[in-house]
Amino acid sequence: KAGVTQTPRYLIKTRGQQVTLSCSPISGHRSVSWYQQTPGQGLQFLFEYFSETQRNKGNFPGRFSGRQFSNSRSEMNVSTLELGDSALYLCASREAGGEGYTFGSGTRLTVV
Amino acid sequence: GDSVTQMEGPVTLSEEAFLTINCTYTATGYPSLFWYVQYPGEGLQLLLKATKADDKGSNKGFEATYRKETTSFHLEKGSVQVSDSAVYFCALNQGGSEKLVFGKGTKLTVNP
Numbered sequence: 001k002a003g004v005t006q007t008p009r010y011l012i013k014t015r016g017q018q019v020t021l022s023c024s025p026i027s028g029h030r031s032v033s034w035y036q037q038t039p040g041q042g043l044q045f046l047f048e049y050f051s052e053t054q055r056n057k058g059n060f061p062g063r064f065s066g067r068q069f070s071n072s073r074s075e076m077n078v079s080t081l082e083l084g085d086s087a088l089y090l091c092a093s094r095e096a097g098g099e100g101y102t103f104g105s106g107t108r109l110t111v112v
Numbered sequence: 113g114d115s116v117t118q119m120e121g122p123v124t125l126s127e128e129a130f131l132t133i134n135c136t137y138t139a140t141g142y143p144s145l146f147w148y149v150q151y152p153g154e155g156l157q158l159l160l161k162a163t164k165a166d167d168k169g170s171n172k173g174f175e176a177t178y179r180k181e182t183t184s185f186h187l188e189k190g191s192v193q194v195s196d197s198a199v200y201f202c203a204l205n206q207g208g209s210e211k212l213v214f215g216k217g218t219k220l221t222v223n224p
Binding site: 004006031033035042043045048050055056058090092094100101102103104105106 | 146
């Protein structure tokens, strides 16, 4: 069974640009969550989608947005990038009613 | 709000030493508790979990017991190996929420 796939693995963007990150969950998993990992703040919850609906949102500005498609694949978008958005962005998926979350390897975003 | 506190690292041990990484939590209700491990350049891997008081999670020689009276979920291993070198995260999840709340992580280095 394929794991959670995140693309791309690495990205370098310039301040002010926007970026879209992609996550393909494990087949059959309908819940997809996104996390930001930085050395200073650690792991912080961004948002969670289930059946194309955002069910939970963390404490991030509106520049951070996401969506989920009918095949459960998810994308997150960050607009007007700031230097502080440099981070590892992790996606996790879970089957309905399951206890464990499976994480992808992440997308390393560097804003210069 | 809910929070997780882990012992600060880094922790450096010799091979075959005993490992304890302390984790305490603050939460309303009865959360599920997790330990995740992150190897360099990778995402998070679920190491073990416990969903109710007195449950013991175990995997690959690691163990942790859900202690409701002390709100703790300490990670232990009797004999660490060099391959256990990684960052370990304690996390909780409240029932009904898809959000994982993480501790800051503890970096473990095991020397031969």
